[in-house]
Amino acid sequence: MAYQNPLAPVGKTNHRPRPRLVCRSPKGPSVRLHITCPNCESPAYGFRKRQLSTLVTELAYECRNPLCRASFVFQGEVTRWLTIPSNLNPQLNVPLSPIVQRRQQLDAINNLQTAVLPDIGEMITLERGSQIDIFSEQPEQ
Template sequence: MSNIHFQCPHCRSRASIRTSEEMTLTMREITYQCRNPECGHTFVVTAEVSRTLSPSAMPNPNVLLPISEVVKARLMRQLELLPEAPQR
């Protein structure tokens, strides 16, 4: 599991991941515990995939994510540069 680093919101010490549970295909709940023994705060972080920056070459039909507005605008500009298809 890759580590997403969080600080304790109370004492600002580094927190460690204790558990991570997939809730949906695009969302996880990650439980962190503060490393400061004088604090000991345990908290949950929700990590969610919010948008697509580069489309998958193996898309899952059960995953519906919006394309980033910046990427969408770039794709539209690229389409404007394409020559028109010959008419039949």
């Protein structure tokens, strides 16, 4: 005799399958949000999405465990940029990820240019702009 799951619903149920929420990434394949039920820790599936603001989205989930069937709301918020958008919206107040900040600082340090110093004994003249002493007063022209 074939095994029958004792938790499986018998006969017709009024439970209809819901569409799954899938995150689509331009860098790779789709990624599912694997959310578990906070009550029984069984897998849950998303069935409703609501945009609360530009940065906050609310997702409704339902537990797949037939003995639990808890419904709950998951709230997701954009908290930091992992990569800086090419066309940044100035109205958004989203900080950079610490990793991105460090990368920008390292790029700035690597792009620093050192001053060209004259050879020993050579006079510094105003004709060579790279030799002008920035700490002394400049003559007015």
